[in-house]
Amino acid sequence: MRAAGAADAPSLAALHALAFPAEKWGPDAIALMLELPGTVALQRPGEGFVLLRAAAGEAEILTLAVAPAARRRGCGGALLAAALAAAAALGALAMFLEVAAGNAAARALYAAAGFTQVGLRRRYYADRSDALVLRRDLAPIEDGPDRPRA
Template sequence: MRPAAPEDAPALAALHAKAFPPTGRWGADAIRLMLEMPGAFGLHAKGGFVLARVAADEAEILTLAVAPGHRRRGLGGALLAGAMAQAVLRGAAAMFLEVSEANAAARALYAAAGFAEAGRRRRYYPDGADALVLRRDLSPS
C-alpha cells in the first residue's frame, strides 16, 4: 500500500469504474480534485484505493473502491485500517463515511471495523437508496 497522489488519478478512476455502477463512478478529474483538497489523502494498493480527508478532529472516507477480482481478500479492510491510521496521525478523533443502505458487503466491512449508524440521508443515491452515515471513534493507539 502506498500514498495516492494527484498523478495517480487516471489509474484510480479506472479502479473506481470497476468497483461502482455507472451512476456512481468518479472520473480522473474528480479524483484529482479530491486529492488536491486541503486535508485530503489517499492510499492505493493493487486492486483498490481509499480517499479520505481530515478537517479539525474529524475524518471522512470520501470513497473506498475495491475491484471485483480483488474482493473478499482483506483489501477493503486493509485500506480502511490504513485510512484510519493516517487520520489519527493527522489529528482526527472520529471518522465518518456514507454507504448505500443497499450495499450489504460494504456495510458488513464497516460494521466489522466498528462503525455505527449516526444518521441517514433519504434517497441519496441515484438508484433511490438511502445513504447511511456511519461514525467511529478513532484511538491514537
C-alpha cells in the same frame, strides 16, 4: 499499500469505475479532490484504493473501492485500517462515512471495523436509495515524552 498522488488519478478512476459502474468519477475529479487540504489517497495498485479527508478533528471516507477480481482477500479491510490510521495521524478523533443501505458487503466490512450508524439520509443516492451515516471513534495519537516507542 502506498500513498497515491495526482499522477495516479487515471488508475484510481479506472478502479473506481470497476467498483461503482453507475458513478462517474473521472481522473480530473479525483485529481481535484487530491488537491484539497487534508485529503489523502492510499492504494494497493491494481486492486483498490481509499480516499479520505481530515479536517477540524474529524475525518470522512470519501470513497473505498476494490476491484471485483480482488475482493474477499482482505484488501478492503487493509485499506480501511490504513485510512483509520492516516486520519488519526492527521489529528482526527472520529471517522464518518456514508454507505448505501442495500450495500451488504460494505456494511459488513464497516460493522466489523467498529462503525455504528449515527444518521440516515433518505433518497441520498441518484437511484433514490437511502444512505446510512456511520461513525467510529479514533484513538488520539499522543506524541509527548511519555508515548511508548516501538
